[in-house]
Amino acid sequence: MDIKSLRYFYEVARLGSFTRAAESLGVAQPAVSMALRKLETELTLTLLHRNDRRISLTDEGAILYRHAEKILRAADDAALEMSELKGLTRGEVRVGVPSMLGSFYFPPILMAFRHRYPTLNLSVIEGGTWRLQQMLEQGELDLGVIVAEFVPEELEARPFLREQMLVTVSQEHPFAKQESVTPEQFFREELVMFKEGYFHRKVVDRLAKAAGVTPNIGFETNLLPLIKSIIKQGFGISTLLGMVVEENESLVTIPFDPPIWLDLSIAWRRNGYLSRANQAFVAFLLEHSGC
Incomplete structure (x- = not known):
């Protein structure tokens, strides 16, 4: 068993x-x-x-x-x-997480980790995946969450989460009645986007490049509640992870056609020292993500 x-x-x-x-x-x-x-x-x-x-x-x-x-x-x-x-009564874990995951995916994991290792110090920093990657390479962070397809040679990484990026619109938007949205349809709309450096923006920029279009970005903000509010009021649409949109928020999520999947990894410096406390966090994260 x-x-x-x-x-x-x-x-x-x-x-x-x-x-x-x-x-x-x-x-x-x-x-x-x-x-x-x-x-x-x-x-x-x-x-x-x-x-x-x-x-x-x-x-x-x-x-x-x-x-x-x-x-x-x-x-x-x-x-x-x-x-x-093994000496895990003392130590520190410095981990960087993207805003969307920091608000919705990581809180229960962080609390459970603290429960298992109550004497370890846990420092959590929110930021864009590009900034987190830089902080890892410069030794300012021990661990960081980055997009799997953008892992540089200087970092070692383990995938832990696969989530679908979903077109997010108000209930009154015509897309709300569709079963899927093509990239061409998506880029005809005014968009609400995270600023450059966030995985959310990287995915959209890559999609636009593949479609040969320039995104019509009406609003740029790293504040997720503001993005949702703008969408609700019908001033733009966006693409978000399904986990951040609750049923009672008057928002509708629709998959892209074809679907767009986001693979995220926990990463650290390849040639750096990964302490026992950080090794414990990586093992704990992979255990609780089912990987």
């Missing part, structure tokens, strides 16, 4: 929701669903009642839940004790 699948099962059972469990674990919801199906197949048992959006334990699931609680507590205690033996 895989400890990761057991942890996923425990969180779903504890919170009564695949969505909330995924948020708590800091992973994508499909990864949680897949792990649960794999666990049920392995045990040849049904562990959960799945009635619409309501999740409840079967009799077999209730028994496993009691065991899982004890097993996971023992595993966490063992991991903490071993980390202390």
Whole structure:
């Protein structure tokens, strides 16, 4: 029985929701669903009642839940004790994350990391991927999140997240009724963009170059709430990760045709020293991202 699948099962059972469990674990919801199906197949048992959006334990699931609680507590205690033996009672992690991920993807991961390693100092800096890359190369950061396709030779990286870039419009925009949007259609509109140096802008600039067009950028800002507000009021459209747009925000997201996927990596200097504290953070991030 895989400890990761057991942890996923425990969180779903504890919170009564695949969505909330995924948020708590800091992973994508499909990864949680897949792990649960794999666990049920392995045990040849049904562990959960799945009635619409309501999740409840079967009799077999209730028994496993009691065991899982004890097993996971023992595993966490063992991991903490071993980390202390390796000298992880002291140390600092300096990590840079892009704005979109810093606000939506990383908070639960950072809090969970602090819970596992409460004596480590954690310093988090938000910024554009280009600036984070420069800070890594200059030794101002230990770790940084950058776009996988732009990793330079000076850095070593491990992919941890794949997200789809989605066209984001107001509910009244004509695109809101479409199933997809082509790059040609997208670039006919006035755009609201992050400034240069952010992965959001890099993706759009690359797309425009491939289409042979110059983007009509009406607004440039690194403030995500402002971008959303401008879109809601119908003064432009943008492209954002699905994770940053909530259902109650009066915004609509539509995939590109063809779809545009963004692969992100955690990176560090190839020839630099990666401390045990930073090694622990990389391992923790990859563990919680399902990689």
